Structure formats: structure tokens, C-alpha cells
Amino acid sequence: MRDLNAIGRIGIGNHGSVTRLVFSIKELRSRQVLIHLMRQAGLQIHIDAIGNIFGRLEGSDPKAPAVLAGSHLDTVIHGGKYDGPVGVLGALEAVRTIHENKVAVRAPIEVVCFVGEESSRFGFSTLGSSLVAGEVQAKDLTNAVDSQGTKLADVLAGLGISSRHLPSLARNPKTVKAYLELHIEQGPILEAIGKKIGLVTSIAAPSRFKAIFSGQADHSGTTPMEMRKDALVAAAKLIEYVETICRKYSPMAKGRVVGTVGAMKIEPGVINAVPGRAELSIDIRSTSAKSKERVARLVKQRAAAIARSRRVGVEILDIRSEDPVPLDKRLLRLTQELCDRKQIDYEIMPSGAGHDAMQIAKIAPAGMIFIPSRRGISHNPLEWSDPDDIALGAQLLMETMIRVANESL
């Protein structure tokens, strides 16, 4: 909790909100503090080109593939202090405890902090872990630009990473035995059913795209209603459709799809002008790839139909589309067994939010442990998790790490 609070003070603003956007001064500072803590814990530190940090504790077999555990330290704008740091510092505390108690481990253990898990700055999520998994192609970076107009590709170039270097950031899968991530649930389910631990089966993945309506910016006083080409009214119809279609796909049997229009830009964006341009950022998620793709396709078709009927233009810009990711069944069974033995009441559940684990799952067995979030609130200064739950989660994480390090999966 001391470390968690120390990291939580970096980027703190009004009402306890925390803002550490990827590659900002605050985010870099949080990484420095982590490196310091890892050094104090006696870990061997390796930092890759993008800035992912690996703090390694050797086991008795230095040649064995490592057990990785961690999460991220970057945050959304005005977020909380638990999303990410709980997993990084939980893993660090687990390794410290293993070290202090001289618990024998065969495989090396690495505490990991991945860069840029949140998509808040560039609209690009799980950046560091995607690179480690070898999942980033140059074309994925094309539309990744922050609100200041800074291109992600340029930031990477500044770090010496040109598009042809992207594959070289991938980690050899043979060096990773497993990846474990402790995380706050960021949803209301565990609290509602009174359970302390969630064991994650699979991670829902987003399809993200922009719909940009272009009409005609006109004087709001002199342009008759029937002569307008209002881009925002067209956009408004699409926003409502996203909600309608996702409600239709909300039952588990239909794949449980959620969809959100979370950002919008209007031009000229003044009270006395008919909007000439409206840009919507749309996020569709599900643990069913089929349902998600179907809904995303329907939304795009509807955008075209609305544009036709209202005689405005529409352009669809794909940002990123990913498949839902199943997590490793053996790790799930192992965590289940540990919970049963310790008489911890757990829930087996999917994750609606994306996490670094969904990238690492592509190169190694990956597992996730959730702890409750008060009122399910996250990406908000009110985000809070009980210190006892954090401790319980870290304890379970540690015992899983030890078992995985010492046994064959």
C-alpha cells in the first residue's frame, strides 16, 4: 500500500484523480520510481526499446523460461490509482516476499511493467505488450495520433523504433513460461455477489473505428431547415443506433456485445453554425468474435444508410480490430485449486475490459486474477479497492507464481 500510494501521487490532480498518459513526464516518473523499487528488491532490470520494464529474480535454473507477472502504470485522463499499479506492485510484493522468505523457485520470475496499456492518448491500447507479443504492424500505427496532433509513429521514431524495427521488439516465446496479471475488476460483479476473487476465462476485445460525417457548415440563422446538411444530426442517429443494436446483442446467448460512442468532435463547434463535420469514435466489444464483427458491420452499414438518406458524406476509419482472447485453462485450474485449498470464494468470469494479458496470451499461457472494485467504478478518481482484497489477490498471485515456477504446466 505504501508503494501503491507513492505511485498514486504521481500525476495526482483534483479530487484525487490520477493522470499519467503514456510517454508523459508523469508516466516516465512512475516508471523511474518502479525501477528504484525493483533495484531495492534486488531484481535484475532489463528495459526494452519501447520502455517495458522487466525486473528479474533468478531461480535455481537460469536457463528455464521465466514466469512473468505484472501489468501497467499508465492511466487514462483523470483516472484512479488502482488500475494497473495493483498488478505491477502486487507482483513486486510477491517477488519480495519470495525473496525474503527464501522460497525456492526453479524458473526465474520477472516483474513486468508494460508501456501504454491505456488507449487514452493515441487510441492504441496495450502498446508495450503488443510489441512484446510481436503483434504490431506499421499499418496499425497509421491512425494513432494524440489530441495535440503528435503521431505515435513519431514518438516511436524518437525512441529509435522505426516501422521496420517493430518485429525486433518481440520477445522470444521460448523465454516465457507463463504470464500472470492481477487486476482490479473495473466492473460491479464481484462486489454484487460478495466474492473477493475473480478468475478470468477470456478477455473481450474491442473493434474500434471512427465514423466521420461531413455535411455543410452554414449560418444557423439564414439556412432554412430543408436546405441544411447537418453532420451532427446524422451522427446523433448513429449514436442511438449503436445503443439499440448492442442492446439487441446484450444477452449471453447472442454473444453479449457492448458498444460505446465515447468521443466526438464537431466542426465548427459553435452555437451559431450548422455542424459541417462530426467525428464519432466507436468502440464495440464482446468475448464472441462473431457477434462483435456482426455488430460492427451493422453499425458501419447503418452509418452509410444514414448518410445516404440525409445527403451527407460519411467515411469510416478503422482504428483497430482484435479477436477476443481465451486465457490458459491450466492456469485457471491451478488458481481455482489454490482458492479451494485456502477456502477463498471465487467467481469464474470473462473480462469485459482489455488487458496486457490478452497480448501475452498470444505467445505464452496467460492467466488473470481479479479483485473487487468498489461500485464497479474505474477510469475515474472514485476507483477504489479494499487493501485487504489487494493483499488477498497478491497472495494468490504469489502462490500461483511459485507453483508455475516450480512445476511443469
Ligand SMILES: [Zn+2]
Ligand atoms: Zn488496466
